[in-house]
Amino acid sequence: DAMVIQNPRYQVTQFGKPVTLSCSQTLNHNVMYWYQQKSSQAPKLLFHYYDKDFNNEADTPDNFQSRRPNTSFCFLDIRSPGLGDAAMYLCATSRVGYQETQYFGPGTRLLVL
Amino acid sequence: AQRVTQPEKLLSVFKGAPVELKCNYSYSGSPELFWYVQYSRQRLQLLLRHISRESIKGFTADLNKGETSFHLKKPFAQEEDSAMYYCALRSGNTPLVFGKGTRLSVIA
Numbered sequence: 763d764a765m766v767i768q769n770p771r772y773q774v775t776q777f778g779k780p781v782t783l784s785c786s787q788t789l790n791h792n793v794m795y796w797y798q799q800k801s802s803q804a805p806k807l808l809f810h811y812y813d814k815d816f817n818n819e820a821d822t823p824d825n826f827q828s829r830r831p832n833t834s835f836c837f838l839d840i841r842s843p844g845l846g847d848a849a850m851y852l853c854a855t856s857r858v859g860y861q862e863t864q865y866f867g868p869g870t871r872l873l874v875l
Numbered sequence: 876a877q878r879v880t881q882p883e884k885l886l887s888v889f890k891g892a893p894v895e896l897k898c899n900y901s902y903s904g905s906p907e908l909f910w911y912v913q914y915s916r917q918r919l920q921l922l923l924r925h926i927s928r929e930s931i932k933g934f935t936a937d938l939n940k941g942e943t944s945f946h947l948k949k950p951f952a953q954e955e956d957s958a959m960y961y962c963a964l965r966s967g968n969t970p971l972v973f974g975k976g977t978r979l980s981v982i983a
Contacts, residue, residue, distance in 0.1 A: 766918075795970065802884065804961065804973040807920070817883065852919065866919040 785853030898962030
C-alpha cells in the first residue's frame with residue numbers, strides 16, 4: 763500500500779547521459795515535489811508542481827527539468843548528469859497546499875560514472 | 876531568508892536517558908515548524924508539527940519564538956528511536972526548508 767512510489771530505487775548513469783527518475787502517487791495529491799539530498803546535507807527542493815503549475819527554485823540548475831503528465835506521475839529529467847549530480851532524489855506529495863503534511867517516497871539514489 | 880540549523884550531526888544517548896535534539900531557525904515572521912524522521916531503510920516521514928501541540932512516540936517539541944528554537948525532546952530514549960531527525964520550517968505560502976539533520980543513536 764505504498765503511497766508515493768519511486769522507480770528505480772538505484773540508478774546508474776554515465777557522465778553526460780540523460781537520465782529520468784520517476785515518481786508516482788496513489789494519494790491524488792495536488793502538489794508534487796522533487797528534492798535533491800547529498801550526503802550529510804539537508805533535502806534541497808529543486809522544484810514542485812501545484813497541479814499543473816510548475817514552480818522552479820531559483821538556484822535549481824537548468825540541467826534539471828521536470829514533467830507532470832497527470833496527477834499521479836511526475837518525472838525528473840537530468841539532461842547531462844555531472845559527477846556532482848550524484849545524490850539521493852526524493853519525491854514528495856502534499857494534499858492541497860504547502861501547509862499540508864508532505865508524504866515522501868523512498869528515494870532514488872543516482873550514481874554518475 | 877529562512878534557515879534551519881541543527882547544530883549536532885550525531886547524538887548518542889543511552890537507553891532510558893533523556894533526549895533533546897536541537898533546532899534553531901531564522902525567520903522574522905510566524906513560521907510553522909516540523910520534525911521529520913527517517914528510520915533505517917524507511918522513507919522520510921512527519922513526526923510532529925508545532926501547531927498540533929501533540930506528543931508522538933513520546934516526543935514533544937515546543938516552539939520558542941524568543942529563542943527561535945524548536946527542540947525535540949523525549950524523557951526516556953528507546954532503541955527504536957534511533958534514526959535521522961530533520962527539523963523543517965515553512966512560512967506563509969512557501970515550501971519546506973529542512974535542516975541538515977541529526978542522527979540519533981540510542982545505545983542499549
